[in-house]
Amino acid sequence: MTDESTDIGTIKTSCVVARFYDESSEMIENVFWQLHNVYDTDNPSSASAEHLYNGLISTLNEYEIPLTNIIGFGSDGCNVMMGQHNSVVSRLRESCPGIFIMKCVCHSAHLCASEFLPSEFSMEGRTLGVTLGCFLGMFPLLLKKDEESKDEKSVEEEDEK
DSSP states (O other): OOOEETTTTOOOOEEEEEEETTTTTTEEEEEEEEEESSSSSSSSGGSSSSHHHHHHHHHHHHHOGGGGGOOOOOOOOOHHHSSSSSSSHHHHHHHHHOOOEOOOOOHHHHHHHHHHHGGHHHHHHHHHHHHHHHHHHHHHHHHHHHHHHHHHHHHHHHHHO
């Protein structure tokens, strides 16, 4: 998963989070993988799908992770990331056949809510979009926690018997 951001010094970066199965913990883990520049500081016009893709691939190569291990990719829905042609995703589809691609539901909900309200309510639309997006993104985790609690209770009940 990846998303771009601009820091207080107006430097654009791309944060990469990796999700993988960890055999030692026997759990799916989400970890910060890398933060890299969206463009070369000497060449701001290098902010392209090719540059972002090459940054992602170079870190995988650096840690000797084969592209065959890459089974999914998630990002916002902008053309540079998710466009049909000349995007990070179009390049990943070539180098990782069968990869699962998913646009971020939080970003999509934010865009929908922002467009829903008239322009004089643009801040409210953004707030509603972010709130709705976060809720939709976290909803599966709320259910998972509830299921884990049920499992823990059933184990405790069995121990009491």
